[in-house]
Amino acid sequence: DAKTTQPNSMESNEEEPVHLPCNHSTISGTDYIHWYRQLPSQGPEYVIHGLTSNVNNRMASLAIAEDRKSSTLILHRATLRDAAVYYCILRDRKREKLTFGTGTRLTIIP
Amino acid sequence: DTGVSQDPRHKITKRGQNVTFRCDPISEHNRLYWYRQTLGQGPEFLTYFQNEAQLEKSRLLSDRFSAERPKGSFSTLEIQRTEQGDSAMYLCASSGDATNYEQYFGPGTRLTVT
DSSP states (O other): OOOOBBSSSEETTSSSOEEEEEEOOOOOOOOEEEEEOOOOSSSEEEEESSSSSSSSSOOOOEEOOOOOEEEEESSSOOOGGGGGEEEEEEEEOOOOOOOOOOOOEEEEOO | OOOOEEEEEEEEEEETTTTEEEEETTTTOOOEEEEEOOTTOOEEEEEETTTTTEEEEEETTTTTTEETTTTSSOOEEEEEEOOOGOEEEEEEEESSSTTTTOOOEEOOOOEEEE
């Protein structure tokens, strides 16, 4: 499985945008980029996914580099409830499993 | 309730005992997954079912582990002769009828082996 690299931790102020980076230089043409987050004491929660084009949904935006070797999850206005571990995952379109790394622990400062 | 449920939420057992966990997926989902998560790590894939068929198993799933989904609805994960290294959070997820659909996770079963 292709690997992703994320910072171990990040901090952001409440009500400000947050940009969470992910490097995936060995991404293949059949890999989708998925983001999940895990709030304390809960199971992971789907956030967003994309292949080549930028994507938006009610939770976040996903910006994908033109060469697809990196991506950025954007939370437009962070709230305290967004404090979680965020996982960037490459998922082969023909495979079912998700391969999680250690993710980025996001702390929101009130 | 429309979410994935797991039972029990916590289990403490002594080394050598057998334990069984249950997962009830979202009702219309035909795909079901088991993951294991240890402290400070991301979840690790264990196995995957499409309806009642177990289609993929990780090398992590030793012969002491067995998972079933007899009627394509709920699933059970059994661990025989538990070891201290089995202590972890066991997560179940389900998804709809297409590859790359998002997986919906349950709250997990935390196993402590003493």
